[in-house]
Amino acid sequence: MRFLTADYLYPLNTKPIKKGVLQITEQGEVVNIFKSRRDISSESLEIYNGILCPGFINAHCHLELSHLLGLAERNKGLLNFIETMQKRSNYRTSIILEAIKNAEIQMIKNGIVAVGDICNTADTLFQKQKHNLQYYNFIEIFGIRIREINMKIDKGLSLREKFRDIGQKATIVPHAPYSVMPALMKKIVSNFDDYDYTFSLHTHEIKSENQLFNMKNGQLFEWLNNKDADQSIWDNRDNFADIIDELSNNKTIMVHNTYAKKEDLSSNYYCTCPSANLYIENRLPNYKIFNEEKLCVGTDGLSSNISLSILEELKIINNNSEYDLNTLLKIACKNGAEALGFKDLGTFEKGKNPGVNLLKNLDEVKVLL
């Protein structure tokens, strides 16, 4: 047994406890929480400076894009970013795999214990089958032309199978409202089964997304037309509520929300990726609009970030919101675990095995377990 204590303990399902003690097994299972150090013999205590919180949940990442670090130019906007990502396959497999491996090592070092990871390929399978971290794999589909629908779904199903075969959680998800036509959305929703827990969707990442649906014009409208996109993408959708209807009441993590307004939000979980938003669009979401119990955080991929660190994301949120430390840590741990359905993670509650991070003033993270 280990008895860990620091200046404050942040269980996250209860208020912070000054000089509280966390009792865990050698394997990391939470056995008990003590309000006072006096309840434990002093020679058993491991005393640290700083605060203790559960392992971080990276609710949105693209691990398979790790080799594209630095490729996209900053502040060129989302459409430029998407075009740059077309170069993702112009690399040797060994370079792609090495970058994935190193990115996972970086996440572990930064106190991350679970990841919501977007997958367009099977490139990350070799690393995930080592089970170093827990992953919820979102098998992402794009489709803007009717003739491609069956091919896209078949590819998604076969990729989902590969992940499930190695014991991974995997769900077929739509990329974004503008990149998935309603007929394809319907097929994606019909393939949600008993092994699935939640969808993920990139939302409100670009200003012209609202304009596309509300006005049927703008930058995104032009871009889609140039790509010969089917007009059902905007014709049958007038606002964001129409997209939510298409998801048929399934749980969905809405990712980015950089241009979302309060009236766009629903009872779903919302994921913010502030470093990536600054990198691509040079803008942040309005943090006043979110329900604090439903906001989680992701690093996005190394294609739009310089590191995979939840602590770095928290620093940006902290500088641009009114959240207190307990709320910031809930965003980093508890809410992400709930959004992704990781019942064992996110809080220091008896029976869970959430990992333990030691933080010093939001400056530095040390992994204790």
Ligand SMILES: [Zn+2]
């Ligand atoms: Zn993303």
